[in-house]
Amino acid sequence: MMAAWLTVLFIAYILQIAVILLLEYRRQAHMTAWLFIVLLCPFLGFAAYWLAGSPYVKRRERGRWRLERYEHVGEGRKIKDSDGEISTSCKEEAYRQRLLHVLERLSPFPLRTGNRCRVLTDGEATFDAIEAAMKRARHHIHLDYYTIRHDRVGKRFLRTLIDKARKGVEVRVLYDGIGSMHLDRQFIGELKRAGGQAHCFSPAAGVLRRRLNYRNHRKIVIVDGATGFLGGINIGEEYIGLDPKLGFWRDTHLQLKGEAVYDLQRLFMSDWRMTTGEVWRDPAPYMPEQTHQDETGGEVIIVPGTPGMEDQKIVEVLVAAMSAATTRIYAATPYFIPDPAIASALRIAARSGVDVRLIIPGISDSKLVLLATLSHMTDMLEAGVKVYRYGKGFIHSKVVIIDEMLASVGTANLDMRSFYSNYELLALLFDKAVISRLENDFMQDLQESAKMDAEAFSARPMKQKLAEAVMHIVSPLL
Structure with missing residues (x-):
């Protein structure tokens, strides 16, 4: 027996x-x-x-989310599929022209021109800008966040949302079931009593429906369909440097005005429908005629990311951009657990003479993820990638700069979870003034960072090497 x-x-x-x-x-x-x-x-x-x-779960999860398509927006305007047209300045350089064609075909959204983009480099500036925009709201405020905390920052947001809801502004809030696990009922209850709506994207109990692994990591704010925000900053005290373990929190966020906000709105609508089942019958009031259009510059492509292997646009976009680099690739990320294609693109670029610089944390909010990040450093350093560890506090920026051609800012880290398990978002930026601003911020971060030495790193204790090796094996799951 x-x-x-x-x-x-x-x-x-x-x-x-x-x-x-x-x-x-x-x-x-x-x-x-x-x-x-x-x-x-x-x-x-x-x-x-x-x-x-399992891939079956990811295929089913991806099938639950679909991008809403609305033909008419504002006063007779249409959201048009890209026709491949690009600006005259882009046609002057063949490699940039080819790249733009590739990027437009990888994203479900077209290249949007005439946008105004403001770079926000810390929590205080970001929260001030969002609060100012929300206080001016006349029709609606939409929030889509991974983490919302009921601390002093969360209460600050809540006060503004309650005030606007009581004045008749439509307030809708989405929060992730894991990222906002500790968001209490009082926050939600106060907002709902004021007339606002709040729903949880994939509650923690989703393990019973095999959804626990698939998180909404986006951070989106849309006010009146005219002003949008996205980037790395959630709603919480740590983003203004009040976490005693991490101290100063370095991050990057964007404020957008222009037709790119239409695409943020469509992402919010899709997340809202997936969470609540509500279908937007008349989207026109949420996509009004844009009044901040500038016919020159301000080019933006919004790139959404969803779970799964088959349709992984963020990886393809980043690989395409990195492969087009001729002079430099600058990247900052809090978690570096790259897809093999991303890792190869960085190594090949460095070996070909491109100036590849990578900023990773000196201290991290996750010791295990930091070990996994460090497990990839030997390959990067041997290929000639210049790696820096941020020393002023914790760096949470998710920024990639390619030559003077484009920059990427968004919610996705350079890690496998962002690429294959999360709902994410990137904004590809082509405005030279914006790229220059991001470069200046990056160079300032370098001043606050220590360059890693390959020889010194190889001499680290065997105990750490073993820990890194174990975390390297499981790193795709972190």
């Missing part, structure tokens, strides 16, 4: 490995990570994989 049970267990053990091999053969890093977990924790590890990690 015992022998029969052992045989059944052995067959089950082999089958769980076979299932992972069969389903994950296209994702070598994920396959290795899950096999490692199953070998360490048989059956329990496979149960975790089946609930959270």
Whole structure:
């Protein structure tokens, strides 16, 4: 009898490995990570994989989210699919022209021109700008956040939202079930009693529906369909440097005015429909005629990211941009666990003579993720990538700058979770004044950072190397 049970267990053990091999053969890093977990924790590890990690779950999850398409916006305006037309200045350089064609085809949104973009480099400036915009709201305020805390910053937002809701402004708030796990009922209750709406995107109980792994990591604010915000800053005290462990919090956020706000609105509408089931019958009041248009400059492409392997636009966009670099690639990210294509693009660029500089945290809000980040540094340093560790506090910026051609700012980190498991967002910026501002901020961050030395890094303790090796194996799942 015992022998029969052992045989059944052995067959089950082999089958769980076979299932992972069969389903994950296209994702070598994920396959290795899950096999490692199953070998360490048989059956329990496979149960975790089946609930959270299998491609079937990601395909089903991606099918739940669809981008709303609205033909008419504002007073007779239309959201048009891109026709491939680009500005005259772009046609002067063939490589930039080809890149723009690629980028427009990768994003469901067209190249938007004539936008005004303001770069915000810390929490105080960001919160002040958002609060000022919300106080001017006349029709609606839409918030879509990964993390909302009921601390002094959250209460500041809540006071403004309640005031506007009582005055008849439509207030809608989305918050993620994991990122805002500690958001209490008092916050939601006060907002709803004032006439606002608030809903949780994928509650933590989503594990029962196999959705726990798929988070809405976007940070979007839209006011009256005319002003939009996106970037790395959530709603909480840590973003103004009040976390005693992390201290100063360095981040990057954007304020947009112009037709690019239409695309942020469509993302919010899609997230709202996915969460509440509500379909927007008349979108026109939420996409009014833009009054901040400037016929020159201000080019923006909004790129959304959704879970899954088959339609991973953010990876393709970043690889396309990095591959087009001829002089420089500057990148800052709090978590560096790159997709193999991103890692290869950075190494190849550095070996070809492109000035590749990467800023990562000196201290991190996650020791395990920092170990996983450091596990990728040997390959980067050996390829000639200049890596810097930020020393003033915690750097949370998600910025990539390619030559003087484009910059990317958004919610996605250079890590596998952002690429394959989260709902994310990038803004690709082509305005030279904006790129210059982001470059100046990057160079200032370099002044606050220590350059990593390959020789010194290779001499780190064996204990740390072993910890990094273990975290490297499981890093695709972090």
